[in-house]
Amino acid sequence: VEEAKVTHGVDATNVRVVGAAGATTAILFWILGYFAPEFMASAPAGAEAAVTTLIAALAGGVLPSNALTGRGGDQDGFVHLGVLAVLVTLASLAACQNPPRSSDVIGMTAVAIETTAVAVKAACGNDVPDGPCDDGALLTTEQKQIAKRELTRAAGLLNLAISAYAISDDAAFSTYLREAENVLAALNNMLAPLGVTGG
Amino acid sequence: VDIITLLTTANAILNLAAKAGISWTEFKAVRDKAEAEGREPTTEELRALAERAQRAINDL
Numbered sequence: 558v559e560e561a562k563v564t565h566g567v568d569a570t571n572v573r574v575v576g577a578a579g580a581t582t583a584i585l586f587w588i589l590g591y592f593a594p595e596f597m598a599s600a601p602a603g604a605e606a607a608v609t610t611l612i613a614a615l616a617g618g619v620l621p622s623n624a625l626t627g628r629g630g631d632q633d634g635f636v637h638l639g640v641l642a643v644l645v646t647l648a649s650l651a652a653c654q655n656p657p658r659s660s661d662v663i664g665m666t667a668v669a670i671e672t673t674a675v676a677v678k679a680a681c682g683n684d685v686p687d688g689p690c691d692d693g694a695l696l697t698t699e700q701k702q703i704a705k706r707e708l709t710r711a712a713g714l715l716n717l718a719i720s721a722y723a724i725s726d727d728a729a730f731s732t733y734l735r736e737a738e739n740v741l742a743a744l745n746n747m748l749a750p751l752g753v754t755g756g
Numbered sequence: 757v758d759i760i761t762l763l764t765t766a767n768a769i770l771n772l773a774a775k776a777g778i779s780w781t782e783f784k785a786v787r788d789k790a791e792a793e794g795r796e797p798t799t800e801e802l803r804a805l806a807e808r809a810q811r812a813i814n815d816l
Contacts, residue, residue: 674812
């Protein structure tokens with residue numbers, strides 16, 4: 558019976574990882590197809606299947622063993638992959654569009670901030686704002702508060718970038734956006750090893 | 757693979773769409789509307805996206 562349970566667990570985990578990778582790939586390709594249709598038109602046949610496999614392998618490598626099956630429930634693992642998809646997409650957009658539209662970069666940064674906040678909340682499990690994280694959560698309360706502070710900082714920089722965009726101050730816009738991206742990247746470097754976001 | 761596993765997987769994917777996809781949908785709607793009207797998204801529309809992100813932060 559124990560052997561059967563172990564075998565079933567491995568199968569279920571694999572199904573979830575591949576399912577999550579498939580969902581992540583679908584979202585990624587949808588976004589890339591939307592923003593970079595010419596680039597996606599040049600993708601070779603089978604690219605989606607190849608990326609699904611790659612993301613499944615990455616998920617196995619960068620997510621903690623309990624990310625898809627452990628505490629916090631299966632859904633948290635999918636949020637981790639969603640964050641991974643957002644970060645990969647931001648990097649892909651930076652590579653694909655030359656230069657990207659300013660309004661798109663603002664929108665993508667807002668989405669990245671919101672998605673990271675959702676992932677942090679799922680990893681903490683606090684019931685009220687500034688409340689304590691659950692016992693055994695992926696994040697301690699102190700780590701969650703650090704994440705909140707850094708996300709607030711990124712959001713502040715994003716608002717400054719929007720103000721610069723409004724008056725067509727390209728230099729200030731670029732500076733604030735770059736700072737916001739640096740804050741998000743540093744935060745991801747803190748959260749990824751904890752299993753909160755993809756690496 | 758049993759039906760429960762498949763349903764669990766499907767449920768989790770839907771939850772991903774619900775959690776990570778809402779802000780995408782909002783952003784896409786803003787972009788689509790601006791494009792249909794032949795303009796860039798307005799500052800107010802972009803501020804609304806930033807405010808959504810801020811509300812998610814406030815929950816932490």
